[in-house]
Amino acid sequence: MLNGxxxxxxxxxxxxxxxxxxxxxxxxxxxxxxxxxxxxxRLIRVCKEDECIGIASGLSYSDTRALILIQHTGxxxxxxxxxxxxxxxRQPICMMIGLLQHDPELAPxxxxxxxxxxxxxxxxxxxxxxxxxxxxxxxxxxxxxxxGAYRESRPVAFLIGRSPL
Amino acid sequence: xxxxxxxxxxxxxxxxxxxxxxxxxxxxxxDAIKPRALNYxxxxxxxxxxxxxxxxxxxxxxxxxxxxxxxxxxxxxxxSLVTIAAVAPKNLVHLVAHNGxxxxxxxxxxxxxxxDFAGMARAAGYAAVYDFADLEIFTQQIAYLLEQAGPVFAxxxxxxxGPLTYDYRRIYDPAKRRAFKAAWQERG
Numbered sequence: 126m127l128n129g130x131x132x133x134x135x136x137x138x139x140x141x142x143x144x145x146x147x148x149x150x151x152x153x154x155x156x157x158x159x160x161x162x163x164x165x166x167r168l169i170r171v172c173k174e175d176e177c178i179g180i181a182s183g184l185s186y187s188d189t190r191a192l193i194l195i196q197h198t199g200x201x202x203x204x205x206x207x208x209x210x211x212x213x214x215r216q217p218i219c220m221m222i223g224l225l226q227h228d229p230e231l232a233p234x235x236x237x238x239x240x241x242x243x244x245x246x247x248x249x250x251x252x253x254x255x256x257x258x259x260x261x262x263x264x265x266x267x268x269x270x271x272x273g274a275y276r277e278s279r280p281v282a283f284l285i286g287r288s289p290l
Numbered sequence: 291x292x293x294x295x296x297x298x299x300x301x302x303x304x305x306x307x308x309x310x311x312x313x314x315x316x317x318x319x320x321d322a323i324k325p326r327a328l329n330y331x332x333x334x335x336x337x338x339x340x341x342x343x344x345x346x347x348x349x350x351x352x353x354x355x356x357x358x359x360x361x362x363x364x365x366x367x368x369x370s371l372v373t374i375a376a377v378a379p380k381n382l383v384h385l386v387a388h389n390g391x392x393x394x395x396x397x398x399x400x401x402x403x404x405x406d407f408a409g410m411a412r413a414a415g416y417a418a419v420y421d422f423a424d425l426e427i428f429t430q431q432i433a434y435l436l437e438q439a440g441p442v443f444a445x446x447x448x449x450x451x452g453p454l455t456y457d458y459r460r461i462y463d464p465a466k467r468r469a470f471k472a473a474w475q476e477r478g
Binding site for chain 2: 143169171172176179181182183184185186188189205208213
């Protein structure tokens, strides 16, 4: 069980003002749709996922917090932006990544989807902290990790392994 | 046809406390003409200059942001025209130096050097769009352009520059990013 309302509450409690997103079917109804209706969060719909990395970086210079909500395919498409901005420039880039076509009963590295299987190894190679959010008990990681990303100016990734309800 | 450096010299006369996002060839020319803490020179991936500019503009709606993007760079992030127009930050000015080449990568031509950036910005929904090929007209109109409610877009039709020295370590120095942040957070 993964409750989307609890995730959104954790995002808001962490001081995030902007959610930057390209729609992802894993998080579409449980996160993106309610976020679009939430008056405390400003949703910016972008055309391509790497735009989110630049926008979040620009926002960070005024200490304005943002969360990037994308699909793992968009994460893979944005690797060069993440490499340059999040890793080499050490910017606080916070990503919530839906794992498309993943079996939530399996670890991402054991996923039937090749694209999902390579996500964690890529994050490890890039030195980016990541956390699997697969059940309600994982939601408590979100706030402290967003705080840590902004305090230490570093990226963090949350992997959404099942569709939030 | 204009020269990019001449356009930047004209622009520099109107700069106050704006953030100026300048990258690649534009960064080296702009930072030489107008060195200042509020020059934002590190984008980390070609094409994202306009997206950084949008983030800066949203974070400080009380200040203006000027993006000096190259034509090859914008081609890598054309979707940002639609995103920026939809968000519609009133404090964003987006200038594109159109010389028809990937100048920082060996001056090879764009897939189509005749591409109409102003037309695309207009179609995307920018609040005001300009297309300059004459330095005298640019000089006459730049003050008004900078004061308009954005997002404002302008193509600057310029000649390819002569050889530039690309000292990326200098403009990507982490100290420059720290200095920018301190200056960008100043109030009053």
